[in-house]
Amino acid sequence: MRKLNLIFLSLILIVVACQEEISPKLPENLVYNTNNVTLKVGEAFTSVTPTVEGDEGFTFGIAGVSNDNFDGISIDKTTGVISVSEGNQLASGLTYVLDISVSNSAGSSVFEGAFTINIIPLDLPRNLVYNPNSLTLKKGESETSDAPTLNGASPYSFSYQSSTNVHSFVSIDAETGAITIDGTNSEIGDYILDITVENEDGSATFESAFTIHIMGDYNVTDGYYFLEVGEAAKQEYQLVSAKVEGPSLTAIDREGFYQGYAYFTAGQYNLVKITSQEIEASYGGTMEIAHNETQQExxxxxxxxxxxxxxENSFAISVDGFYVMTYDETLSEIIFDQITSASLIGDATEYGWGDDTNLSENVSVSNDGATWSISNITLNEGAARFRLNCRWNIDRRIDNSQNYDNSNGYAFYTQFGGSFSHLVSGNEGSNLTISERAVYTVTLMWDATNGWTASLTKTGEAEPLPLYPDAIYISGDATAYGWAAPGVNADAIMHKLAGGDTNEGIFWKIAYLETGKDFKIAETGWGDVNIGFAEVDEFDANGVTVSNNSGNMGISASGMYMIVLDLRSDMVKLSIKSPEVYGIGEAFGSWNEDVAGNLFTVDDVNKTITSPAFVADGSLRSYVHHAWIPDWWNAEFVLNTGAIEYRNDNQNDPTAVAVSTGQTVTYSFDDNTGTIN
Structure with missing residues (x-):
């Protein structure tokens, strides 16, 4: 019996042992030695091999991740080693919590939160600041900048890049970033450096982080300058290319001509040509005083x-003041002139184009600029220009009797047109426009930054202008028109003056008058203005004698006459004189007024007036001179396709009529016709 019990016990032990072999153990107690890591964006990582309990033959996997996009995270299925690939796309600021699955022959276990990966930003170099961020020094000087400040993980490694090769004289301390300029090899110029900084997280380039300005002895742009002896060059003393007076009131380029405006202090000066911030040439000479021979000042x-x-030796500017200065390479001459006045001229002003209205009420001239102004001035609707020192130009023609042309020297402008918001020198711009008769404040200004500027400010209403007839005619049997009512024969009209409001009230005509017969002057249809002898308040003392023919007027000798009627100032003034018709301009060889050689011939027999032969090809320009007419062009006329065209009809230059050398023009003023032969 005891033997049987022992046998039975042995069988039980064998069965239990067999049952233990048949039931394998599940994975448990997964442990990573370090299960929480912090990585920078894109950083690679490999974990240690984890430990796990259970039957051998484990297979590892990622069962879940706390964030969706976890590309770049992987696990070795055999060892359980977790890897993060270099350059991964894991997002900065996120935490990736990994659930790891481990399986063996007994089954699979999931270890939640078994591994954590924290992603933080790269600590790249950033916020690079040099203070100051530039160095300015003369060629030959050496200097080192302060080290910059910046953020990011240190240590750093500095380098620079530049579009210009400056490595021969520019270096950078690789550890501190301080920049050194070696004056031994420096070259004049402006150099911009891009700075690259590297650290353990990568590199960053800071564009235009530092500027180096290497100057010559004269830190200005290339060009001609007035340079005070012993002083630094000033940009505002530069002369720049400018146009000069051209034929027929045009503006033309002149190679080698330079002009400028500036405030000068008294001292000794040279004209210098500066190239690459060094003096290439210096000019001087003996000074003399010159005058415009053909223009008023x-x-x-x-x-x-x-x-x-x-x-040559320097020359003296003896008085502090505002000056215009020029240099002409062709004639090798320097000009400077102190601007002592600024004025407005034109038909919009009280004196028309014949005289200046000075802007003398408020004048300020200093190193900061120049200002001239006048207030409470009445301006008419019309045109005007600014002038300096009452000049249109400074005339340096070799032969003043010849046209403006580069082969005949030059004349440079001292006057401005364009618009009040944008002044333009000389004939380059149109006249200034005043659109309304009113009371104004007018200001002309200059400073080194803005150049010439102006303003026109309306401050009040003007007194109304006097009213004059729209048309005045000459009638009578002493004329070619007989006693037909004024206005019936258009050729009998007396012409208004060009020049705008200031010339309103003056009428003129050239006509043949026959002695022993009568004439009158009247507005259309014998209206209110109906002038016989008794209606004239004043006859011109320098004119012919006018007789009283039963209330009409008569003259003592038949012939061609210039008849001028002035209705201004509540008076009736009449002048009758022998006509003085002149040519002017290119075709007549001169723009000077009243040249004796350009006087036309009066033919009282044929009732015509004929020019001398044209001395050059050009445009026909002619006018009649009279003491009561302010400017030659106020009574200008040309022959256009057989008919006389009077300037007053459109207030602009007359039509350009081309004539040739040797031709002449003949005018028949009674019927306003003519011929060119």
Missing amino acids: CDESGYSLISSNQD
Whole structure:
């Protein structure tokens, strides 16, 4: 029995042992030695091999991740080693919690939150600041900048890049970023450096982080300058290319001509040519006073002229003030002239185009700029220009009787047109326009930054202008028109003056008058203005004698006459004189007024007036001179396709009529016709 019990016990032990072999153990107690890591964006990582309990033959996997996009995280299915690939796309600021599955022959276990990966930003170099962020020094000087400040993981490694090769004189401390300029090899110029900084997380380039400005002795742009002896060059003393007076009131380029405006202090000066911030040439010479021979000036002070030579002695500017200065390479001459006045001229002003209205009420001239202004001035609707020192230009023609042309020297502008918001020198721009008769404040200004500017400000209403007849005619049996009512024969009309409101009230006509017969002057249809002898308040003392023919008027000798009627100032004034018709301009060889050689011939027999032969090809320009007419062009006319065209009809230059050398023009004023032969 005891033997049987032992046998039975042995069988039980064998069965239990067999049952233990048949029931394998599940994975448990998964442990990573470090189960929480912090990585920078894109950083690679490999974990240690984890430990796990259970039957051998484990297979590892990622059962879940707390964030959806976990590309770049992987696990070795055999060892359980977790890897993060380099350059992965794991997002900065996120935490990735991994659930790890482990399986064996007994089954699978999931270990939630078994591994955590924290992603933080890269600590790249950033916020690079040099203070100051530039160095300015003369060629030959050496200097080192302060080290920059920046953020990011240190240590750093610095380098620079530049579009210009500056490595021969620019270096950077690789550890501190301080920049050194070696004056031994430096070159004049502006150099912009891009700075690259590297650290353990990568690199960053800071564009235009540092500027190096290497100057020459004269830190200005290339060009001609007035340079005070012993002083630094000033940009505002530069002369720049400018147009000069051209034929027929045009503006033309002149190679080698330069002009500028500036405030100068008294001292000794040279004209210098600066290239690459160094003096290439210096000019000086003996100064003399010159004058415009053909134009009026505000006074007789003239302007300073220097026949210049290279390396000559300096010249003196003796008075602090505002000046215009020029240099002409062709004639090798320097001009400077103190601007002592600014004025407005034109038909919009009280004196028309014949005289200046000075802007003298408020004048300020200093190193900061120049200002001239006048207030409470009545301007008419019309045109105007600004002038300096009462000049249109400074005339440096070799032969003043010849046209403006580069082969005949030059004349540079001292006047401005364009618009009040945008002034333009000389004939480059149209006249200034005043659109309304009113009371104004007018200001002309200059400063080194803005150049010439102006303003026109309306401050009140003007007194109304006097009213004059729209048309005046000459009638009578002493004329070619008989006693037909004024206005019936259009050729009998008396012409208004060009020039705008200031010339309103003056009428003129050239006509043949026959002695022993009568004439009158009247508005259309014998209206209110109906002038016989008794209606004239004043006859011109320098004109012919006018007789009283039963209330009409008559003259003592038949012939061609210039008849001028002035109705201004509540008076009736009449002048009758022998006509003085002149040519002017290119075709007549001169723009000077009243040249004796350009006087036309009066033919009282044929009732015509004929020019001298044209001395050059050009445009026909002719006018009649009379003391009561302010400017030659106020009574200008040309022959256009057989008919006389009067300037007053459109207030602009007359039609350009081409004529040839040797031709003449003949006018028949009674019927306003003519011929060119």
